[in-house]
Amino acid sequence: MTAFKLAEEGKSVTLVEAGRLFGGTTGKTTAKITANQGNIYQELYLRYGKEAARQYFRAQSDGMSGFADLIEKYGIDCDFTRTDGIIFSRCGGERLKSTCRLLKEFGADCEIVGEVAPVKSVCALKMSGQYLFDPIKFLSALPVNFEIFENTRVTEIDAKNKILYCGNKIYANTVVIATHFPIIDKYGGYIFKLRQSLSYTIAVKEKVTDKMFLDEEQDGLSVRPYANGTLFGGFDHRTGRVKRVGSFARLINKSALYGGKAVTHCWAAADVMTFDGMPYAGAYSKKLHKVYVITGFNKWGMTNAMVCAEIIRDAICGKENEYARMFSPQRKIKACFKSALSNILTNFGNITAAYLPFTVKTVKNIPVGTGAVVRYKGKKRAVYRDENGRLYAIGRMCPHMHGQLKWNADTMTWDCPCHGSRFDIYGNIISEPSVKCCKHKI
Ligand SMILES: Cc1cc2nc3c(=O)[nH]c(=O)nc-3n(C[C@H](O)[C@H](O)[C@H](O)COP(=O)(O)OP(=O)(O)OC[C@H]3O[C@@H](n4cnc5c(N)ncnc54)[C@H](O)[C@@H]3O)c2cc1C
Structure with a gap:
């Protein structure tokens, strides 16, 4: 997205990809384009205040419109479908109710409903006008007015002089690190302020719903239809910290409860998590000039990628962007002492081991x-x-x-x-x- 947005502005862009394009997390996502991201709004409100929560909601809504506009502009056939986005709770749903009140204040078209088939919920937050799509069909259809090198892993970066080593050398004027987890360790402190979370997904042949669902719990169930089938996902955990073996088996059992019978695919993929639930997009470090980063989508990398790509485009083109401050990698994250300490101790423990x-x-x-x-x-x-x-x-x-x-x-x-x-x-x-x-x- 960033390469595309920069090329749209007439910049000369080279995209360097370690494997095949879309072979990373983007090729393994469930691709819900939605602002209904559950309790993030409540958490942002408590951490930074109501305006921050409102601004995050606006960013997600802009991200959604960004997809709708591009799909219309280029006539892209990518199974783009409008549907309800539902976050459900198996308990009382108090947090969802507060989130719903907050979102209504922001102008969201949402409501609290009871049980929503096929999931067994007590309370659910339903938002209309959300989207599903196939990100690979979408990205493959975008006009490519830039160079792409696949199977070219960058193994070292001289960040001061902007030289990328990948077998050969690439001399750049500006560098954007969009490698999912950033690969320059010396600057920016990303090794301390990020972690990865692995999720499991299965595809079944039966289409059990035409809506998208997500359990409000971090490791809860995610459901979405695709073509004539359904994807079931969940059982997230910190990458490398396997709590219980058998995640695929448990997903298969869960899917059977909802009408899933014939499993066609199983896969796992990780996403990068920040302490406050918002991504990082902007200058890689105050110490570096013209080096940028995009990372930390917290499992909401569709809407956020659209917004972050525009932040980087605007930074490079010298334009203001209303979300640049909120998503700045240099922002001070409030109330993160416990998570930061736990992250550092986990890393230290495993390196010592x-x-x-x-x-x-x-x-x-x-x-x-x-x-x-x-x-x-x-x-x-x-x-x-x-x-x-x-x-x-x-x-x-x-x-x-x-x-x-x-x-x-x-x-x-x-x-x-x-x-x-x-x-x-x-x-x-x-x-x-x-x-x-x-x-x-x-
Ligand atoms: C199971 C799952 C479900 C999800 N569902 C949703 C959803 O429903 N809705 C939503 O909004 N978000 C969702 N997300 C989040 C979203 O999919 C991700 O945030 C997003 O795809 C990440 O995109 P990315 O470009 O940062 O990373 P990637 O897609 O991984 O792209 C990074 C690329 O960088 C390349 N690379 C890495 N290192 C190097 C190197 N040294 N040199 C050159 N290239 C390199 C990789 O090969 C890769 O292709 C989900 C995530 C997961 C894991």
Whole structure:
């Protein structure tokens, strides 16, 4: 979106993508374009006051219109559908009721309703006029008046001189880091103020609803229709901190309660989370000139991407943007001491754990089809045993900041609990911030 918006302004843009375009989280999203994001408004009101909550709502509404306008302007066929967006509660729904009162003050077309089939809710906040779409069809159809290099991972950035290393060197006048989790660690403090949250999704053949639903709880159920089927998602947790194995099985069971029968796909993807629920878009750091960042969409990356792309476009073109201050990466986040401390302690704990040489486990302790950090060939390694008993060993430390990797049995991946880099059984990068694969230590 940012590349597109800058090219629209006549800027000469080069987009560098580590894999294939849309192969990151955007290709695995549930793509609800909605301002009905539940309790965020109540949380912003308590943290920053009513005006901040109102401004966030306006930003989301603008983000929604941004999609509608582009889809109309370019006649894009991307399954863009208008429907109700529903956040439901399985308890009393007191927070949803307060949110509804607040949103009505902001002019939102919303109401509190009781049970809404097919989900079992006690209370729900319904907002009309929300959208669903297919982001890949949408992005693929946007006019591309800029250069794109796929399969080109940036492995190092000289941020002062704006040189990007990716096998070759790219000399830039301005750099926008939109790599999901930012990849420059030296500036901006993103390693302290962000974390990643992994969610699980399944697709079923049956269309059980034509509306979109979301449980108000952080790890609750998300439901949306697509084509002739339905997507069910949920069971979010900090990447690398698997609470319980069996997320896909539990999603399949849940979907069956709502009429889902034939599961066609299962996948997991992570998003970047900030402490106050709002993204970061703006200058990467006060110490850097003409280096920008977009990150921290908190699972609301459709509307927010539209708004953030415009913030960056305006910053580069020297124009004012009404949301620039609110989404500034340098904003002071109020009341975040507990979350910040917990984030730092988690990172510190996992990095320290990686340096402890002691482990009593050996490869004999690894059952077929699973992985563990064990002593193997004289060293502590991350080892996976396949169905035929074959072992796949990689370094146990994430190349990013040396956190100890954790095996995720649902996704069959090695995930870092610190900043959320993920690797396959061969040590190849699945997602950033690591810019290196994880086989170098073997
Ligand atoms: C399960 C799930 C459901 C969601 N549902 C919704 C929803 O319904 N509505 C909503 O609004 N939001 C939703 N979100 C959030 C939204 O999908 C994301 O916020 C958004 O897609 C993130 O976009 P991005 O461009 O920041 O990241 P990505 O799409 O991951 O793009 C980043 C790109 O950077 C590339 N990259 C990384 N490192 C490098 C490097 N070193 N060099 C070059 N390229 C690199 C990656 O390959 C990737 O393609 C959901 C998120 C998840 C996880």
